[in-house]
Every structure is written in C-alpha cells, then in structure tokens.
Amino acid sequence: MQQQNLTLFDPFEGMRFGNRICFLCGTGISLDHQTPVFPAWLMEEYGFGELPLRLLDQSVVAHQDLKIPCCPHCQAHHLAPLEEKMRQAVKGGVAALRELDEQLLFQWLGKMFYGTLITELIKEQDPLIKPEYAVSEQPKMLMKFQAFYRVLQSLRVPMQFADFIPCSLFIVEVDASAEPSRFEYRDELSTMMFSLRLDNALIICCLLDNGIIQQSMHRVWAEIEPRVLQPIQAAEFSARVFYSGYLFNVIPDYLLRPVKPTDDHVVMDSLIDDITNVIFNPWDSSAYAKMLAMYWARWGITAQDILRDPQEPMSMLFSPEGEFIQFPQIPGLEK
Template identity: 50%
Template sequence: MNDLKLYDPFEKMQFTDTNCFLCGTDITSEQRAPVFAEWLQHTYNLKDKELLLLDKSVSTFGQLTIPCCDHCHTQHLLPLENEIEQASAKGLEGLQQLPPQRLFQWIGKMYYGTLITEMIRETNPLIMPEYAITEDPKMLGKIRSFFSVLQSLRVPMVFSDFLPCSLFILSVDPTEDELPFEYQDELTTMCFSIKIGSVAIICTLLDNEIIKKALGKLYKLTEGKQLHPIQLAEFKARVFYAAYIFAVVPEYFVRQVKPEDKQLILDTLIDDVTNEIFNPWDMTAYAHMLEEMLKPWGIREDTILENPKQPISFLLSEENTFIPMLHYKKPA
C-alpha cells in the first residue's frame, strides 16, 4: 500500500541534520545524500570544485550533502539519478525523451538540496547570512508550495493538466564550447540552469509552464539548432529575467483521497485576477542580467544598450529570425 501522506517541514520549521529532508523521519547525522549525484561529480570532475553559498561561505560540489534516510535514498533518489544518467549518456535525444516530471524532480532535488543546506545553516547562531531565507515569509511560502510538488519524488502524484515548472532543453555547438559542465541557480526566483556536455537544461520552478509559453516563439526558433555558448548565455538571461519579473505564486490542492487511491492528484490555481502575471519589463534591469551572463565575453551594459530600444542580441536578427553562429569574433 502506498503512503500518500505528504510531509510538511514548514509547520514546525523542521530543518535539521537529523530529519530526512524528503519524508521527515528521524535519522543520524551520518545519513546523507549528495545534492549533486556521484555520477555527475565523477563524469565532470566536480568533487573539489567550489560553490558559493548564500552566506558567502564556500563549499564544494562533493561536500554539499543533505540529510536523507536510507529508504528515500535507495528507493527514490538513486533510481531517479540512474534514469538521468542513462538519458544523459544519449545526449539531447535521451534527455528530451525523459518524462518532464522526472526532469522537474531531478532539478528540484538539486535546487531544494542547495536551499535546505542554507536553511539548516541559518539555525547556527554564529552564521550571519546576507539573505536569511527563514526570515522572509513570502519566500518561505514559495518554498512550501514548491516542496509540496517536489514530494512527487516520494509520493505517487499526478499533476492535473500542468507541470509545476518551465523546462528548456537546448543543444550547444561544440566548436567554441570550452565548458563541459556549467551550473547556475538563483534561489529567490527559483531559476536553475545546468549544462552537461553539449546539452543545457534551463528550468524555472513553480511557474506552471507560464514562462515557457511566454518565451515559446524564441524556444521554437532554437529547435533543431545548435547554439553558440554566447547564444546560450543570452537565452539564459531571457529566462532568468522572466523569472525575476514573474509576479505570482501558484497554489496547489490535493484532491480528496479515497481509500482505494494509489496516487495523489493535484490541481493548481493562479490568482491572475487581482495580480499581474509579470511585472513590467525594464530594459535596464534586463541589460544587467544579460551583462552578468555575458561576462566571459567582456560585453558591458553600454554595448548591450547601444540601441536603447533594441538591446543587443546574438540569437535574433532585426527580423526576429534565428542567427546561425559557429564563431564569435569580438569587435575590434
């Protein structure tokens, strides 16, 4: 018989090293799971690579682990990681063929794992984070909603006519691609990107595919195309900025459970009557985001906004057609 009861750590703020992050059961401090799977660390030599946390402390991919009971680790996390590993070995096609819900769970686990590390650290009175998540009621509400759908990892769950995120899967041209692995997240806007080999996955969590619909024309233009790394950087800037101006938080509701049910069915509601879905687009704010993504090429805001009404684009021509690009040549 399936356990259909959801775990809510937010009710008692139960974020400790001795409670499983996924089901809440009591564990020892030694029972932990890697946030970034061992296969990922091994394939891309990540174990000793540094990660900057919200409190400005430095960790490594190998050190970043979360409290996890043996059951959740072996029955839920490892099977998911095995699926992703096998799919990623087949490149773009393999990852595109995965059920979107599995990719959501995989990215969600890494995002939440990074986040939960921050929240556990905040319970230490000697640590003074620059941005304390546990002191922000709005952010806690978002995370609580997100965790309710992330539990589809543990509890059999069907999302009724929605996916709790937007997923973009892009192919990167290898000609000038020097990074076999790249990772970026923005905890407050719940935006996440990961590049493994020649495939980049960008995800905005907790938006019910609204951002994917908003950027649908652009995403369609990239189908069957290989992006130059600078084009990928621009695509990420557009997604990350869309997440920044996304202004609503979906609510999720579990349908009444009957004794014979073997899974939960979730419905969703977004208050788009009293709230705008997106805050107004600000060209300067977008230029800041794009400048950040274009740092490896040294492209600054004044270049990006040389034409204030039409920021620089490496993806789209003035006629809004895709620009094929094998090489990027810096202006003299």
C-alpha cells in the same frame, strides 16, 4: 498502510529542518544518513566535486561535501532509481533528455535545488555570518518554497498533476566544439531558476511557474529548439529565461484532491491568482542588459555595449528584423 504512504510531509510547518530529519519523508535519522545534493556520478563525470560553492552566510563548501539528511528507505527506493534513469539519459545527450518524462527531470533538478535551499535553512540556525536577507525571515519566499516542496513530494509519493507541470523546461543543444567547457551550473534561490550545461546539452528550468514562462516564450522557443546554438547564443537564451523568472510575479497554489482508501496515487490541482496579481512585471531593458552582461562577461561585452540602442538591446540570437542569426559576430572578434 497504503493511505499513510500517500500522506505528504511538510517540513515548513514548524520549520522542521535539521540534520536528523529526512529531507523527503520527515523520518528521524542519525547524522550519518546523508545523501549528496549533487549526485556522485554527475560530479565524477564532470569533475566539479572539489569546486567551491559559496553559501549565503559566506561559508564555502566543496560541491562534493554538500549533503542533505536522507533516510535509507528514501535513498534506496526514490533517489537511487531516479539517479540511474538520469545517468542513462545524460549519456544519451540532448535527444535522450528531450525524450524524458518532464516530471522526472523536474524531480531531478528540484532535488538539487532543494538540497541547496535546505542547506541554507539549516545553516541559518548557526551561520558563519548572518545573511543580509535570511531565507527563513522572508514570508513570501517561504510560501514559495513550501508550494514547491508540495509538488517535489512527487519524488516520494506517486503523484499526478491534473493539467499542468510545475515548471518550465528548456533543453537547448549547444555547439560544444566551440567551447571546451563541459559543465556549467547556475541557480537563483529567489526566482527558483536552475540551469545545467552538460557537454552539448543546456537544461534551463524555472521550477515553480506551472509552465507559464515556457508558454510566454513559445515563439522564441519554437525558433531555438531545433537549432544548435553557439555558446554566446545559449548564454543569451539563458539570460532571457532567467530574466523572465525575475519578472514572474505570482506563486502557484497547489491543492491535493481527497484521497480514498483504494487510491494508489494522489492528484494535485493548481490555481494561480491572476486577478489580484499581475503575472509578469514590466520588462526593463536596463535591468535585462545588466543580467545579460553577466552571462556575456567571458566575451567582454558590457551592459553599455548591449544598450547602445536603448530601443533594441544587442542580441546574438535575432536580428532587429527578428531573423535568427546563424553565425553571430561577437564584438571584438570580428574579422
């Protein structure tokens, strides 16, 4: 029986997605066995349950109505305990979130990301409007999501990652007094990027890079982590991380070590093919400026503004000499 509990489920084999199969263990269930993608306590605390979310097939659903199939056992024994730990950590703010085991935070963000993903996959079986780029018709994307689901199984199966964590995590402290917004949410399916703003805590995550983006940004992050950022600075840092996810060019491969009858957990190893693949595509200032302009739209800053000096895109974080900007001067709001 113990051996069976350590068996991973893979819904991507045969594309076993539907409203009658538990998203986490594959057990057949009835239609009323569902769990919200975004936890009820989070929607209640930040009041975004009724806000609309547009899916790839152009259908619109309220966040509170976005649900995924989940058996009672997985709900009670795996999701509920995780949500309670996260609820307590969110109440504790930035310090409590930074003290969390990164694997727990990865699981929590990953469950929300994956819940949105399988909603898209189920929708593609009967779409309102057929998406231009259906997820189920993109082999490379499916390979990436399958790899991600393999490590997300750590939600259900006790799992130890040998010498890595599947994601890059950044928890930024934001000056919440500078902006009334308590909650912001952004995700990007193709790059597997996810971010949440919860009061003064901004969580940014690339869910499938084995920490490589965090390693590549270690100098910038060492400067940012101890500071309290202004909202425009936090937006810039988000854009930098999301753009790094856009440039990330490899898919980690995950290998399960053989399980012995006496084992009480599984061990996952990882390989990245960095011989035949370039890990990061080349940086393109024009593409980065377009992304940054999206994050800075509320301040009226355009891509043209950002690229007035093509060799040195505008930054609210660092001066041209590389010094951190303590009090950024926002264009149009200067004294």
